[in-house]
Amino acid sequence: MPVPFDSQKIYYRSPFGAVEEDTPIHFRILVPRGVRAKKAELCVKYDYDYNWIFVKLIWCGTFDRETEIWECDFAPDRIGLYWYSFRLYTIDGMRYIVPGDPNTISQIETSPGRSWQITCYKKGFVTPRWPVGGVMYQIFPDRFNFSGEEKQITRTDYKRNYDWYALPEWQPNQNGEITNSDFFMGDLKGITQKLDYLEKLGVSCIYLNPISEAYSNHRYDTGDYSRVDPILGSEDDFKELCAEAKKRGIHVINDGVFSHTGSDSVYFNRSGRYGSGGAYRDKNSPYFSWYKFNEWPNNYNSWWGFYTLPEVNETDPAFNEYINGENGIIRKWMRCGNSGWRLDVADELPDEFMEKLRVSVKTENPEAFIVGEVWEDASNKESYGARRKFLLGEQLDSVMNYVFRNAILNFCRGQAAEYAMAEIMSVIENYPRPVLRVLMNSLSTHDTERALTVLGGEPLNNRDRAWQAHTKMNEQQRARGIKLMKLAAAMQYTLPGFPCVYYGDEAGMEGYRDPFNRCCYPWGRENNELIEWHRTLGKLRESCSALWDGDFINAYAHDRRLSYIRHDSESAIYCVFSAYDHEIVIDPPPGYSNAKPLFGSRYDGEKLYLKPTSCEMLVVNL
Numbered sequence: 001m002p003v004p005f006d007s008q009k010i011y012y013r014s015p016f017g018a019v020e021e022d023t024p025i026h027f028r029i030l031v032p033r034g035v036r037a038k039k040a041e042l043c044v045k046y047d048y049d050y051n052w053i054f055v056k057l058i059w060c061g062t063f064d065r066e067t068e069i070w071e072c073d074f075a076p077d078r079i080g081l082y083w084y085s086f087r088l089y090t091i092d093g094m095r096y097i098v099p100g101d102p103n104t105i106s107q108i109e110t111s112p113g114r115s116w117q118i119t120c121y122k123k124g125f126v127t128p129r130w131p132v133g134g135v136m137y138q139i140f141p142d143r144f145n146f147s148g149e150e151k152q153i154t155r156t157d158y159k160r161n162y163d164w165y166a167l168p169e170w171q172p173n174q175n176g177e178i179t180n181s182d183f184f185m186g187d188l189k190g191i192t193q194k195l196d197y198l199e200k201l202g203v204s205c206i207y208l209n210p211i212s213e214a215y216s217n218h219r220y221d222t223g224d225y226s227r228v229d230p231i232l233g234s235e236d237d238f239k240e241l242c243a244e245a246k247k248r249g250i251h252v253i254n255d256g257v258f259s260h261t262g263s264d265s266v267y268f269n270r271s272g273r274y275g276s277g278g279a280y281r282d283k284n285s286p287y288f289s290w291y292k293f294n295e296w297p298n299n300y301n302s303w304w305g306f307y308t309l310p311e312v313n314e315t316d317p318a319f320n321e322y323i324n325g326e327n328g329i330i331r332k333w334m335r336c337g338n339s340g341w342r343l344d345v346a347d348e349l350p351d352e353f354m355e356k357l358r359v360s361v362k363t364e365n366p367e368a369f370i371v372g373e374v375w376e377d378a379s380n381k382e383s384y385g386a387r388r389k390f391l392l393g394e395q396l397d398s399v400m401n402y403v404f405r406n407a408i409l410n411f412c413r414g415q416a417a418e419y420a421m422a423e424i425m426s427v428i429e430n431y432p433r434p435v436l437r438v439l440m441n442s443l444s445t446h447d448t449e450r451a452l453t454v455l456g457g458e459p460l461n462n463r464d465r466a467w468q469a470h471t472k473m474n475e476q477q478r479a480r481g482i483k484l485m486k487l488a489a490a491m492q493y494t495l496p497g498f499p500c501v502y503y504g505d506e507a508g509m510e511g512y513r514d515p516f517n518r519c520c521y522p523w524g525r526e527n528n529e530l531i532e533w534h535r536t537l538g539k540l541r542e543s544c545s546a547l548w549d550g551d552f553i554n555a556y557a558h559d560r561r562l563s564y565i566r567h568d569s570e571s572a573i574y575c576v577f578s579a580y581d582h583e584i585v586i587d588p589p590p591g592y593s594n595a596k597p598l599f600g601s602r603y604d605g606e607k608l609y610l611k612p613t614s615c616e617m618l619v620v621n622l
Helices: 188-193 195-200 235-247 317-324 329-335 351-364 402-413 417-430 451-456 465-470 475-494 528-543
Strands: 025-032 037-046 053-056 058-064 067-074 080-090 093-099 106-109 116-121 136-139 205-208 212-214 222-228 251-256 293-295 340-343 369-372 440-442 498-502 551-558 561-567 571-578 584-586 608-610 614-621
Touching: 025 037, 025 080, 037 067, 053 067, 116 417, 188 195, 188 235, 222 235, 222 329, 235 251, 251 369, 317 329, 317 351, 329 351, 340 351, 351 369, 402 417, 402 440, 402 451, 402 475, 417 551, 417 561, 451 475, 475 498, 475 528, 475 571, 475 614, 498 528, 551 571, 561 584, 571 608, 608 614
Parallel strands: 136 205, 136 498, 205 251, 251 340, 340 369, 440 498
Antiparallel strands: 025 067, 037 053, 037 080, 058 067, 080 093, 080 116, 093 106, 212 222, 551 561, 561 571, 571 614, 584 608
16 A cells, blocks of 8 residues: 655655745645545644644545545745644544654554654755865864974974874873874975875865864864964965865865854963953953853853853854954955855854854855754754754855764664665755755764774774774774775765765774874875775766766665665766675666676676675766
8 A cells, every 4th residue: 555645755745855935845645545534634834833734635536446645735935944744534533644764654643743844945045066076075184294394383382293103192181181282293285285186086175174373283272263373384375275276176165163262362362372462361352242251250151161162152243243244254264265164063153143154255255165063954953942044045055964974884884774764865855955965975074983993993882092092993894894984985975965085084094083083194004995996986976967966866775785866967877885795686777777887796787796795886878
């Protein structure tokens, strides 16, 4: 018997997914005759409305001997979320069609409770064209490459590590504090030196972790937004990096850390490094209004309780002008050559601030890119006591897509394909199409364990830093991890969005959590098999237009096998992934009989023979 409703099938709901304002959506439900429905209604509620509205469905005949068809149209007219289900009037009382699990899709129940989501975004919302079809590369500047040029560093409160291949400092100091004050001296000129390597990798965008003056190696404790950290080089070095990257078709985006500053900064100046000014030392400081003092000077709001990271009031007019003004920080670095911003802890930034930031960015360059750090489904995320508006066309272009990351890694580690596909499809259903094409799809970041460690290593299970520092994969674990890493990367590069490689993932770097996920790039010790794999995937993205902004079709997801199709008007690609430890035989969909397997699997035009723990892709030109 057919399912009553499937929000992800255009037979039931057209168009599929998020819609622009005032877009009519056609709904169709299939009702078993045995229910004996006399009347059917679409039940819809706008996110912020108290009352539901009810749209009458029209009886449109029979689907088969046992099933009736009911249909209606509804056009959401306000940006935001809508929730919907269906109500049936039967001779036995009210019945409701509501979401089920991945296996049942929908079900008929005697009471309401669960609903489907419609995301309605701003009419005319567009995202930048240049990220589409490309590859992003994330660099933690201190650990990517040292140019060899010694800097004149006046500060003495840091430790220089001369062994490029050593572990970062991980033990607390004599005061029991982790100061992150050890440096390997990676710099901007070092990145410029490696642009040819990145170009061969297919990289079209470099995302830099913070480069502003700061006193930790991660630089999320901003000391001065307007200056490049002297250990990294100079403003001219940044301009040169952007200019040389541009010659190779590579854009650069910066990390914007605007929810807090460092306590050791020109703005707060707790340690006195910047003389007698700063909010901590002078109530008349121009920066005093940026911060919330409960009792000046020592009792102030700080990010997650870290006294070294005093929180900023982002709606303060002075702070907004400093960051988003015509001559503010946002535009300063764009005028130096950057192509956009990644916003740290975007879910902790108020709507008002992000809307002003978007105006500043897009006024300077309409094609600039804004991506936010959000760990959950960003379409229905709640923070600041309200539903967030990240993806509705007035704030972000994209978000860091941790939902896809979890789905990919969990599938490769053993979770049934049905669950991975359900996670993938939820994002594709909930996110606006302009966002989907530029989603930042990472497998690792500076905030997570390295993907290779997740896939091949022993689970962390909350073990301490000492265990993490001394635990590496053995040869068998590493070989298994590399196989799974290739599988995961192939999914990362072919799902909707913009794959982002965390520096060194392509070279086989491993590591548990901070700071072990932030070791130096292993120049001269790379895993060339993985590098070549990523180069191949980069060339595939460049050549196959279906991967740029093509539609997504869930072809198969069961047990340890998952497959999907991407297609546009010019090409189609069938992607199949097997996490089985034995060979499997697959019948590809119709239309691929003359396609040549990209990765060398045996294929006779009818049967595709997939090796253990591997993937294959068939491409056809339309």
